[in-house]
Amino acid sequence: MPLVSMRQILDEAAKKGYGVPHFNVNNMEQSQAIMSGAEEVESPVIMAASKGALEYSDIIFLRNIMNACIEKYPKIPIALHLDHGTSVEICQTAIDLGFSSVMMDGSLQKDGKTPRDFDSNIEITRKVVNIAHPLGITVEGELGCLGGIEDGIGSGREKLTDPGQVKEFVEKTKVDALAVAIGTSHGAYKFKIKPSPDKNLLAMDIIRKIHELCPDLHMVMHGSSSVPQELIAQINKYGGAIPETYGVPLWAIQEGIKAGVRKVNVDTDLRLAVTATIRKFMKENPEQFDPRKYLGLSRDAMKKIVMERYTKFGSAGHAFDYEPMSLNDMKKFYEND
Ligand code: G3H
Ligand code: 13P
Numbered sequence: 078m079p080l081v082s083m084r085q086i087l088d089e090a091a092k093k094g095y096g097v098p099h100f101n102v103n104n105m106e107q108s109q110a111i112m113s114g115a116e117e118v119e120s121p122v123i124m125a126a127s128k129g130a131l132e133y134s135d136i137i138f139l140r141n142i143m144n145a146c147i148e149k150y151p152k153i154p155i156a157l158h159l160d161h162g163t164s165v166e167i168c169q170t171a172i173d174l175g176f177s178s179v180m181m182d183g184s185l186q187k188d189g190k191t192p193r194d195f196d197s198n199i200e201i202t203r204k205v206v207n208i209a210h211p212l213g214i215t216v217e218g219e220l221g222c223l224g225g226i227e228d229g230i231g232s233g234r235e236k237l238t239d240p241g242q243v244k245e246f247v248e249k250t251k252v253d254a255l256a257v258a259i260g261t262s263h264g265a266y267k268f269k270i271k272p273s274p275d276k277n278l279l280a281m282d283i284i285r286k287i288h289e290l291c292p293d294l295h296m297v298m299h300g301s302s303s304v305p306q307e308l309i310a311q312i313n314k315y316g317g318a319i320p321e322t323y324g325v326p327l328w329a330i331q332e333g334i335k336a337g338v339r340k341v342n343v344d345t346d347l348r349l350a351v352t353a354t355i356r357k358f359m360k361e362n363p364e365q366f367d368p369r370k371y372l373g374l375s376r377d378a379m380k381k382i383v384m385e386r387y388t389k390f391g392s393a394g395h396a397f398d399y400e401p402m403s404l405n406d407m408k409k410f411y412e413n414d
């Protein structure tokens with residue numbers, strides 16, 4: 078212990094009104110940054126692996142990196158989560174590997190691109206819940222498609238989550254958390270203009286409406302990297318060529334958290350931190366060739382970001398608030414649900 082279910086982490090976050098960052102992990106240095114940052118600020122951890130991460134690092138390696146986190150930090154509650162599972166089979170693989178949480182992203186078909194219709198999303202998500210809950214494992218679903226609203230990058234407002242569908246979806250699937258589409262998108266190229274409260278790039282009204290209709294629902298914001306401008310500047314200063322681009326501001330995430338967002342997905346910001354660090358190091362130290370030098374520095378840069386997110390989303394200081402529940406305890410929780 079404590080490998081915990083994501084459900085417990087989010088239930089506890091809801092009780093006190095804070096959000097918990099979800100960080101994607103692909104390698105050892107990332108996992109170390111996520112954990113040592115969490116230990117320093119005393120935050121619970123949601124560590125996620127995408128299908129791409131499982132393929133890149135190899136399932137066995139990644140699972141053991143995650144296991145090492147649990148062994149090294151036995152007091153910090155950690156949920157191991159599958160990000161964007163696109164089929165029942167991939168969710169089953171993650172469950173077999175010992176993940177305590179899976180996302181069945183039924184908003185899209187198996188190709189990960191084509192939107193799936195509402196009924197078929199309910200059906201496939203429900204199948205995963207039927208497998209996961211009897212084992213005490215959490216399930217996140219998704220309604221609506223990610224993509225910018227009016228910058229021409231994404232899918233337009235019509236693909237965003239329809240608040241009118243949420244109650245039915247949650248009741249029929251029994252998901253523990255729901256990813257909502259409000260105009261964010263994955264990666265560094267989210268917005269061509271800087272979001273501000275008077276520019277309507279994010280549909281915060283959708284989050285508020287869902288919270289009004291389903292006050293107990295744990296909402297998840299994907300595509301929530303903030304794309305720090307100092308990292309973009311550093312990458313470009315040392316040979317990169319990233320065009321002008323903006324991410325989701327921390328104030329917008331904090332607004333979402335006030336209205337029921339409990340998990341905030343961040344991947345790109347850690348990638349930017351690594352790239353900015355390595356580009357600078359290579360340029361300034363052309364005689365160096367020991368990867369531990371620049372990977373160690375990139376781990377420090379990632380740790381700085383994760384600590385800021387734990388603090389700004391409000392999960393810092395809450396790691397030891399509650400008694401971690403085992404997956405066996407969670408089985409009983411679902412039996413009585
Ligand atoms: O959902 C997107 C995450 O950033 C994971 O990205 O599929 O490249 O690992 P990935
Ligand atoms: P970013 O690309 O904004 O970091 O989003 C990550 C994400 O949503 C992972 O599921």
Ligand code: ZN
Pocket residue numbers: 161263299300342
């Ligand atoms: Zn995502």
